[in-house]
Amino acid sequence: MxxxxxxxxxxxxxxxxxxxxxxxxxxxxxxxxxxxxxxxxxxxxxxxxxxxxxxxxxxxxxxxxxxxxxxxxxxxxxxxxxxxxxxxxxxxxxxxxxxxxxxxxxxxxxxxxxxxxxxxxxxxxxxxxxRNLEEYYDNDLLISVKGILNGSSNFILSKIFNENMSYPDALRMAQELGFAESDPSLDIDGFDSLFKLIIITLHAFGRYVEPERIFVYGISSMNDDDIRFATEKKRRIKLVAHVEKLQDGRMIMCVIPQLISRDKYIYSVEDEFNGVVIKGKFYYKQFMFGRGAGxxxxxxxxxxxxxxxxxxxxxxxxxxxSESVPEYTDDFVFRIYLRYSADEDLALFRFRTIREKYVSETSKYVVGDISLHDLYTIRDDIRGRNLFVAAYPEN
Ligand SMILES: NC(=O)c1ccc[n+]([C@@H]2O[C@H](COP(=O)([O-])OP(=O)(O)OC[C@H]3O[C@@H](n4cnc5c(N)ncnc54)[C@H](OP(=O)(O)O)[C@@H]3O)[C@@H](O)[C@H]2O)c1
Incomplete structure (x- = not known):
């Protein structure tokens, strides 16, 4: 040079x-x-x-x-x-x-x-x-990288959860402050997080996975019922990108809103900040935090x-x-919260187990187990409907 x-x-x-x-x-x-x-x-x-x-x-x-x-x-x-x-x-x-x-x-x-x-x-x-994933973290010891990778959607969620701001007002404010992409649907529908997850995964695990193969779902259909549900459960909704190496050596990836409990590092990641939790076999967890946009x-x-x-x-x-580059799979079952309105929308979801079901005149929700593959299969059908899905991990 x-x-x-x-x-x-x-x-x-x-x-x-x-x-x-x-x-x-x-x-x-x-x-x-x-x-x-x-x-x-x-x-x-x-x-x-x-x-x-x-x-x-x-x-x-x-x-x-x-x-x-x-x-x-x-x-x-x-x-x-x-x-x-x-x-x-x-x-x-x-x-x-x-x-x-x-x-x-x-x-x-x-x-x-x-x-x-x-x-x-x-x-x-x-x-x-x-650069940290590239230089510091050894492939065999790394288990997962999980985090809030989109400052704009996190800013919106913080304003909604902490300041009771309406969704359109919070989005407008994120755009005015330069946190949102020129096309804000990239932020709120999870695609910006997905793009980052693909880059991170290549450097974390050596595997490139095409964007079309990954389940991505954002926060644009979240409503007051979902906020109330999260608050009652003492959790917050965060848009989380996640890559994890399973015990069988394969690897899952997804972007989905998650109901995050207070004891998690990313619970306290607010406004336009990003937070990334890197989990390894021996060092357990490390947390990187900082401004993700602007x-x-x-x-x-x-x-x-x-x-x-x-x-x-x-x-x-x-x-x-490396010899141990994990294969990508969506063969993985996890717990979700689904708020829906029409029964035909509920029928789209192939739940393995229903753990909780609530129906009233004004709101309906289900908590149950579903495979990532089944969610991926219905990804285009569930967008734009009056429903909201969030991962709901057990503590
Ligand atoms: N904003 C953030 O916080 C953030 C964070 C991380 C990464 N990024 C990434 O950084 C990049 C820029 O984002 P931004 O927020 O700065 O975008 P922006 O504010 O919308 O600015 C885009 C700039 O690109 C110019 N431009 C567009 N097409 C061009 C072309 N074909 N040839 C030359 N110039 C062209 C525009 O020119 P005019 O001014 O003439 O219109 C404008 O100056 C994006 O890839 C974004 O994903 C952004």
Missing amino acids: AERLNIGLFGFGTVGRGLYDVLEETRLKEARIRRICVRNLNKDRGVDADFTDNPDDIFGDPAINLIVELIDDADASYRIVRRALEANIPVVTGNKKMLAYHLRELVELQRATGTPLLYDASACGSIPVI GYPTGSAVLSDIMACFYHYKYEYKKLN
Whole structure:
């Protein structure tokens, strides 16, 4: 790497601007932004920088020796990252959606070109979870990674549970504060958490699983009955992403709201914060906590990747080649809470056991055991219906 990194930056939104300000304030001599490519050149950016709307102005500039890609368009992000790697220019990205769909081939491309792609900022904002999983946690000892990976939905849930705020007001506030993605359904329907889970799983267990294969369900249909149920049980609803290696060596993954009891670390993760619990065979549990979204926290994580590039750091993906890469399975039974309205909706769920059933004129719910596979099978049917599902683990 050269004496100084001359950055070609794509995107000047929440995170791009955050990175710009963090770099201005830290005044690092190792890195500076040379040119910024945006979509709309007519927007007033309020800073004295060299803007363009033509990617060729970045790729054609021989002085640029690092690409930092912070745009909200996953297809364009993929084209930029591929082009950078093929041109042997190291690249840093924050785009989890792009990574979740293309990680397998991007790992191969890094190997073929010998050029690094870093993306710690993509998984949990300011929490350095990827590099820790990559460097510190040994595959055989690691049992699970579980956490609140989406700051925006957690912010909304905190406002609802702690301040009795309405759902639309809480969502609007999350957007105004820059925590929500440009498309908020990515946050509240669980897809943002899913994308991060896929990235985390690759670094935790060496297995890449396509997004379409994983059960994902969010908080958009949660209502007052669900909040009341959780509160009566002294629990809180949190949107949890979860990967776990089972005793038979296989691995489950899912994103689902969970009724979390007070004794769990993630019970107290509030607002836009993220929390990740890493469980191992001998060290038991470790907890990482920090800001998972927002321009400055994410900008600072991007800066950390930039400096890692300066010092020639690369992900080695050691676990991909290990002999014990777990197979993905959804053959796993767990306890859920289901609030429903129509009996035909209840009939969609193939419960193995019903543990509790409540029916009144105004609300109906069931607590029972169901397999992840059966939930996955009905994933498209249950969206948009007047029902809500949450995992309800026994203590
Ligand atoms: N927001 C967060 O807290 C957060 C946290 C972690 C990761 N991320 C990830 O970081 C990335 C950026 O997020 P953000 O919240 O900063 O998005 P944002 O505020 O919506 O900004 C997006 C930026 O990308 C630019 N852009 C879009 N398409 C482009 C293209 N084809 N070529 C050049 N520029 C293009 C836009 O240009 P104009 O300004 O001209 O419209 C805008 O400056 C996303 O991948 C997101 O998932 C965000």
